[in-house]
Amino acid sequence: MTFFFDCQGKDRAVLEGDITKFLMSEGFRVLNERQIERAHGFNIFDIHISGFDVKRGIIEFMSFPPAAGSYSVRFISPPPTQHSAQIEEAILTFARNNLECEIRQRSGGENGIEVTNFYNSEVKRIEGLFRELAKMNQGSENRVRHDIKRVARWK
Numbered sequence: 001m002t003f004f005f006d007c008q009g010k011d012r013a014v015l016e017g018d019i020t021k022f023l024m025s026e027g028f029r030v031l032n033e034r035q036i037e038r039a040h041g042f043n044i045f046d047i048h049i050s051g052f053d054v055k056r057g058i059i060e061f062m063s064f065p066p067a068a069g070s071y072s073v074r075f076i077s078p079p080p081t082q083h084s085a086q087i088e089e090a091i092l093t094f095a096r097n098n099l100e101c102e103i104r105q106r107s108g109g110e111n112g113i114e115v116t117n118f119y120n121s122e123v124k125r126i127e128g129l130f131r132e133l134a135k136m137n138q139g140s141e142n143r144v145r146h147d148i149k150r151v152a153r154w155k
Helices: 012-025 033-039 085-098 113-154
Strands: 002-006 029-032 047-052 058-063 070-076 102-107
Touching (some): 029 033, 029 113, 058 113
């Protein structure tokens, strides 16, 4: 399932926080891909948050800077497509009621077993980004510890 929605005048940081909370409440691990992009000096997306669950389902919220206030969401499952009326309705309800956005367009499709390799490569990409973010966060923690030790020596 994919759909597009408009949230004019919404603060990006608030939206990112709300999207993160929603994904976590639905049992998804959350990855803010925009955070990684910024760390590498890129500014491709305005919002790019992915969720990944134990069934290898993926939910992805995205917005490009030129289209401020316009967002897309996709929910994909391992092939062949395994629709989840519960999660699809939860995503739509979240966008409509919690974010108070207007849903513009909704589409869905079926993926056969022949797209398994592509799907697996997408899963590997996301898992790799989770590892990269963990390293980035560990590096930040190490820098903070180093700075604390340096400040302690000055006293």
